[in-house]
Amino acid sequence: MAKQFRRLVTGHDANGKSVVIFDGPPSTVLATEARPGATMTGIWDTTSTPASIAGNADAYAHAINLMPPRLGTQCIALELQPEDPEALRKVDRDAAFGAMNAAGKLARGDKARHPYMHATETVDYVIVLKGEVTLILDDSEHLLRAGDVVVQRGTNHAWSNRGTESCILIGMLIDARNE
Numbered sequence: 001m002a003k004q005f006r007r008l009v010t011g012h013d014a015n016g017k018s019v020v021i022f023d024g025p026p027s028t029v030l031a032t033e034a035r036p037g038a039t040m041t042g043i044w045d046t047t048s049t050p051a052s053i054a055g056n057a058d059a060y061a062h063a064i065n066l067m068p069p070r071l072g073t074q075c076i077a078l079e080l081q082p083e084d085p086e087a088l089r090k091v092d093r094d095a096a097f098g099a100m101n102a103a104g105k106l107a108r109g110d111k112a113r114h115p116y117m118h119a120t121e122t123v124d125y126v127i128v129l130k131g132e133v134t135l136i137l138d139d140s141e142h143l144l145r146a147g148d149v150v151v152q153r154g155t156n157h158a159w160s161n162r163g164t165e166s167c168i169l170i171g172m173l174i175d176a177r178n179e
Helices: 085-089 093-098
Strands: 007-012 018-024 028-031 038-046 073-080 122-130 132-136 141-145 149-153 158-160 167-175
Touching: 007 038, 073 158, 132 167
Parallel strands: none
Antiparallel strands: 007 018, 028 038, 038 073, 073 167, 122 149, 122 167, 132 141, 132 158
16 A cells, blocks of 8 residues: 655745645545556645745646656655566556656656666656665666665666565656756
8 A cells, every 4th residue: 555645835824924734645646557556646846946935725736747847846755566577568658657647758768677767857856765766777777775865867767666665755856958
């Protein structure tokens, strides 16, 4: 069973005092058979830089997107159950990335290394909260454990849980360009 996160979001009341505007599970969670064993939870996103702190609307009251808005950011949680090698051989990449609103928008890595290889035009700060996960790059693999941090800079990559327990990652994705 996927972890249910508690999201506490602050804002301002009518008098300008700081208050909690959301306290509970995030409204957007994606678990799809197109990516068995993976659950993505949308925590928050912004649509501009600098980001607006006005209003009290839920900034992630929309479908999961693998990439943040243009000039924006997003915070997501990703839980990966241990991979099933047989299921990996049957992956429909278009369906998997399509479920994250990213079909046809990604630079694709070598699917022979891993079926979920991809690259986005983002700078990502990824923190391993729980478990172990392997970061797969074009020419290397790196085992990461709870407390490790990856700064992902638009490179082809995939996340692979080859262990026996679920792993949880938090990612802060920032729109970027290769200029």
